Amino acid sequence: MAYKINDDCISCGACAEECPQKCIKEGADKYVINKEECINCGTCAGVCPVGAPNEDNDEE
Ligand code: SF4
Ligand code: SF4
Numbered sequence: 001m002a003y004k005i006n007d008d009c010i011s012c013g014a015c016a017e018e019c020p021q022k023c024i025k026e027g028a029d030k031y032v033i034n035k036e037e038c039i040n041c042g043t044c045a046g047v048c049p050v051g052a053p054n055e056d057n058d059e060e
Contacts, residue, residue: 002035003044004056015044015053 005015009030016024016031021036023037024044033044044053 001040002038002056003033003040003053004035004040005031005033005052006054008050009048009052010050011051012048014047014049018043018047043048 005024007030011026011031013026013031016022016026020041020043021037021039023034024031025034026032030052035056041056045051
């Protein structure tokens, strides 16, 4: 299980700075979480101003 950033992301970068795993990187349209490294801590969801990171229950 991992968090996933949806299209509401405004690429502010706050989550990437706070992620303890440093597994969030800037992508073309939004920030992207490396789900192999994500430990599901929820820190990104807590700091995001637009609620873009959510638990991804669709895969694995
Ligand atoms: Fe990083 Fe935690 Fe968010 Fe996963 S849930 S991307 S480990 S801050
Ligand atoms: Fe995108 Fe939210 Fe991360 Fe900012 S904190 S880069 S809006 S997911």
